[in-house]
Amino acid sequence: MNSQIKISTVIVTLVSAILVYSSFILGDSENYLFPRLISATIAILTIMLWFEKGEADKSTNFKDLMPGIAIASAFILLLKILGFYLASMIVFFTLVMYYTKPTESKDFWRVLLIKLGVAFVFTFALYGLFTLLLKVHTPEGLF
């Protein structure tokens, strides 16, 4: 078993243990009958997972992935403060600016203006579609 498989198996075991604990210890027998059946089966399969000869897990390119997750997480947290459209425009611009290919134009200001323009047009199109046309609620924020 390689180290990546070991880590994922340990995580699955921990999740299974939490499920078994919350179904059998925290819950009463009447309301937790079905979760108990499922979590017990999960526990048995988790034990079997330790003996499975698995293939190596796919490696993760954290260097390129984590900034994206951080920007998107900030967007989710900012939704309630800035509202959907303002937060969307900011996350759109930030993500496309951060993820720039080396082959793109070297003229920083030109790239910045184009991406800002696309972010604005995209957000405005979302506003037109969701709020004006479909009349659907979006997170409003404080402003």
Next chain:
Amino acid sequence: MEFLNYFDNVFTVYHIALLVGGTFAGIILGALPGLSPTMSVALLIPFTFHMKPESGLILLGAMYTATVAGGAISAILVNVPGAPANIATALDGHKMAQNGKAKNALHYCFISSFVGGIFGVFILIFFTPPLAALSLKFMSTEMFWVAILGITIIATLDSKSVIKGLLSGLFGLMLATIGEHPTNAVERFVFTDHLESGVHIVVGLIGLFAMPQVWNLLENFYAKKNRVFSATGDATLIQSFKLVFSKLKALSIGSIIGSIIGIIPGAGGQIAGIVAYDQSKKVSSNRENYGKGEPEAIIAAESANNSMVGPSLIPLLTLSIPGSPTAAVLLGGLLIHGIFPGHDIFTKNPEVIWTFIDSLIIAQILMLIIGLFLSRHSKWIMKVPDNYMAVGILLLAVFGTYSIQNNYSDVLIMFTLGTLMYFGSKAGFSPVPVVLGLILGTMTEEKFLLGNLIGNAKGSSFQHFTSGTINIVLISLCIASIVYGVYSSRKSKKIKA
């Protein structure tokens, strides 16, 4: 011939507009490498909330049909299948593009998709009502085993590891138990206020399918891209039609195999395309040209993956077991519109279901017309940069999730679930069984509790669940699917070694 009575409902300006829009968007989304039909249908579901059930289903059906066909565009021009169903198409389609015949390949692809698709819808029309009548014999314990069978089949077919597939399905069932108990409203597993209303089906669908795609696009953003070929070639439409219909053997093999595989719960277009490709190669007189740009190969693969669409809805509409991963998502769409699959689906909701099925025929025709038109401009479709695509999916996912119940907690659940699923998929876990577990969870628990109650009254709950012909057949099928899953995963490991 009851289906003929409901064509009027399809031919309204509103429904035709939905069909055109759904097909147009579906082909474009299908053509974008990495955006699967399953994710596209999942993202679309919130937009159908405010529609009448038949309108919502028409839009979802058009999207399902078109994304499967659209996936062939990127398979041919970039050698990256737009959906797993187009893997077999890429083998010869891309070779034709390299030989300067991408336009020909795209023509063959859309024409054979159309023929296969129409064939599949007719199988759906004629086989669904008798199977729905058969489902009358399914009581609580049988329905419990049907749900377990659906999860077992999808878990064993969609994952490389049977154990991980089954664990994924069971995690989905556990997710469905979060929130209120189905019969006495006692709160379970509510560790934070955000989990008070449980995990909504659509929140799970969007999180499990859309968010991993966002992370995937960003993680591989700097990786080298494949060359995109232009849709060049010497074929006229009439020549292409003549060629496709002259390859009747490949067309029939694809359409029949696709339909059979579509009916098998959980199998999906990927298997249909590959099996049809393989079988048509075996009987073809041009078998030495397979893999070098053989039109018959494209015709067999594409007619198969589109003929799978209609039949994949047969077990879904009659027994709640989806025939493909996208059909699993469509099940979520049916449930949120108050359509419950089963024996009475054609008596309780005939207008909705027949209108939906009729619309699939029109969707196939529109797919052919719009597909042939868009394939000329397909090179530009595939030039959408990954960073723009990722942020577009992220914003639609957040909007779609929030719009379900105007609840910020849903957004947090979607984001967390999707991110965990991304890392889970790296470790070999698949989102499809999780989603099916989540969708079928409440129904499974209700049937389990009812069966348990009746069983206890009779003296033995265990005996109640394990007696009766249908129960025994269903349990045997569950075991057989697990055994088959173990066998095929060992076989594929041996081949790799």
